[in-house]
Amino acid sequence: MKRNMLSAAAVAVAIAAAVPAQADMLLGGTVGADAWMSSAEINDAVDGGDKTIPSFYASFEHFIPLIPNARIAYANVESDAVAFKQTDFTLYYEILDNDLVAVDVGVSLIKFGDGEYNAQGHMQTFDDEWQPAIYGNAEVGIPMTPLAVFVEGNVGSFDDTSTLDAKAGMKFTIPLVAANLNLRGGYRVMDYDFDAIHNPAGSKVKLDGFFAGVEVDF
Template sequence: MKKSYLYIVAIAVVGIFSMRAHSAMLLGAKVGVDTWYSDSTINDIRTNDANNQFSYYVALEHFIPLIPNVKVRHSSMQSMKFNTDFNQMDFIAYYEILDNNLISFDVGLNLQSFNGRFNGQKFNEWQPNIYSEVRLGIPATSISLFGSLSFGSYDKTTTVDGEVGTMFTLGVAAADLNFKTGYRIQDYDFNYFGTNKGKFMNDGFFCGIEFNF
């Protein structure tokens, strides 16, 4: 009887680990947060009021070829000197063109949402973008290089949001823990305010942490 119980337990343990490994190949998720020390230029005037701002994101990936993966990112921008305080939401649908230990490359579409105040004026607008992201692993190390870019030009509004940096990966139970550092720039030319200028640039260094399940 004792041997029978041992066989049952062994089969159950193997089955659980097999199911977890299989689900890991079929479904995946990334959750991350970045803190960003940035300074703004509004209508060609540097604000010189740099402060810490935050960005949060979650991405869901699956095995179905024709249906895109999804990523949602929230970023907040603020300049008290120019009465500017708005949120940016990125709703990204993308495909994995390559995905291995040395290189990963994603491409898709990003629908940006802006909501808040710019130079004292309230606005709530949407902007379509092309999205891409690449990661290059350095062989025999846990370090990789990454970069992402969203670019859109529609109805006389142009937006560019890009970042480059390095990432260190630490393998933990059931997930990879990624430590990130890099540089991000937003260069926007809003056409939402009539005759008023709507130029906005925000740039600075950031660091962050990401869980890759």
């Protein structure tokens, strides 16, 4: 009896010791922020000015196969000719995830809010608009280095509105005790045609430019 009790106690201690390590493997996520040095163009012709736009994002990943992971991203877009707040709500699955290649695929619901648009003197505000999109993220590590290249973004077309928001760049990973610190940089482009903007001068908005950011991957 005592021997069985000691064996059970040993198993219990081993399980308790293993749970934190397993939890680190089964749950994870990212938190990050970027500074985007963007240039705006309206209707393929009008210079919308240059602005540094802040953006933030966070994701949560788990071990349950059929339930998607979740991600949220926010950008306060502003230029001389257009301004709006963009929030992306994304559900996605990890298709691949290893030391060399990672691929995520999912769907996003994008909210555009507090919009102001000025094309050739025609000032207009537009109400909140929601748009669906396909989400994708692919990352390839460079062997024997802390570097990786990545491409990520949303693309969609619905109800006479087309959306493209994409990033491409590189990241440098610094291992920490309980997480990785990623330094990221690259190029971002937003290319939109808003049906909600009924402006006689047109409704096309394009912003592009380089970005730099920091990300914690835990």
